[in-house]
Amino acid sequence: MDITLKPVATIRNSRIEATDDYWGEVITEITLEPHIPAEAFENIEKYSHLEIIFYFNKAESEQMVYSGRPRGNPDFPVMGIFCQRKKDRPNHLGLTTVELIAHNSRTIIVKGLDAIDGTPVLDIKPAVKEFEPRKEVMQPKWVADLMKDYWK
Amino acid sequence: MDITLKPVATIRNSRIEATDDYWGEVITEITLEPHIPAEAFENIEKYSHLEIIFYFNKAESEQMVYSGRPRGNPDFPVMGIFCQRKKDRPNHLGLTTVELIAHNSRTIIVKGLDAIDGTPVLDIKPAVKEFEPRKEVMQPKWVADLMKDYWK
Numbered sequence: 001m002d003i004t005l006k007p008v009a010t011i012r013n014s015r016i017e018a019t020d021d022y023w024g025e026v027i028t029e030i031t032l033e034p035h036i037p038a039e040a041f042e043n044i045e046k047y048s049h050l051e052i053i054f055y056f057n058k059a060e061s062e063q064m065v066y067s068g069r070p071r072g073n074p075d076f077p078v079m080g081i082f083c084q085r086k087k088d089r090p091n092h093l094g095l096t097t098v099e100l101i102a103h104n105s106r107t108i109i110v111k112g113l114d115a116i117d118g119t120p121v122l123d124i125k126p127a128v129k130e131f132e133p134r135k136e137v138m139q140p141k142w143v144a145d146l147m148k149d150y151w152k
Numbered sequence: 153m154d155i156t157l158k159p160v161a162t163i164r165n166s167r168i169e170a171t172d173d174y175w176g177e178v179i180t181e182i183t184l185e186p187h188i189p190a191e192a193f194e195n196i197e198k199y200s201h202l203e204i205i206f207y208f209n210k211a212e213s214e215q216m217v218y219s220g221r222p223r224g225n226p227d228f229p230v231m232g233i234f235c236q237r238k239k240d241r242p243n244h245l246g247l248t249t250v251e252l253i254a255h256n257s258r259t260i261i262v263k264g265l266d267a268i269d270g271t272p273v274l275d276i277k278p279a280v281k282e283f284e285p286r287k288e289v290m291q292p293k294w295v296a297d298l299m300k301d302y303w304k
Binding site: 007008041066080083089090095136139151 | 154158159176196201203231247279283286290295
């Protein structure tokens, strides 16, 4: 079964290359595509954070690698593709919770979106406390090492 | 631009109808589609929680409503479709963080997935602390009212 989606918005920011780190201070403009009316953002400023589902349109699609060491780092263990967040993954979906800075009609400004200029957005959802994990999140130790400069 | 995706897994659980509440105790089996090798789940048990991006294949697609009162409740304000999490939305994408209970080869068992039996899964990502909001999440008061029985 194929599922066909249409971008609902597009990302504009200063990041041209898909490099790994330093996303925390990036400011991004997200503007609705012409087929989505401005009312889709009505009252969005009532939330502090949004979940952005986007499409890694520059990701590798020739040969999918289903497991490997994150960032190719020999210090990290072999992890399945669904056990890491790298962009070269089946369906090329990205997902990040961002801070909402401003809303003006068809455009929102967000902070901390780890996607490059021109990236298509597939969905935007409000981050709500009731959808946070209801127990403590546990993860392998290497994740903190990989992420140490990510949000700087 | 159209984006074509293929389900990577399918959901099996006891929920046949897409009713609103009581998802907290639902146990769901997620099994990889035949074109995805089992190694995609390698070491997944190192995480406690996963983010599941799924496709609301039974959602309304005839006429999109871009803003409205959540659950049609007159006590709630009018909110744009990207300011609420209802299923009848552009691209029909669902997103929920679940607890990982078990992993066996091509199948994982999770708790708290608010999707019905047969729902296609488009991506699975590990929930990691570094992707949680770095400031407190603020949201409108009515959200707590809407969510009061959701995870029961």
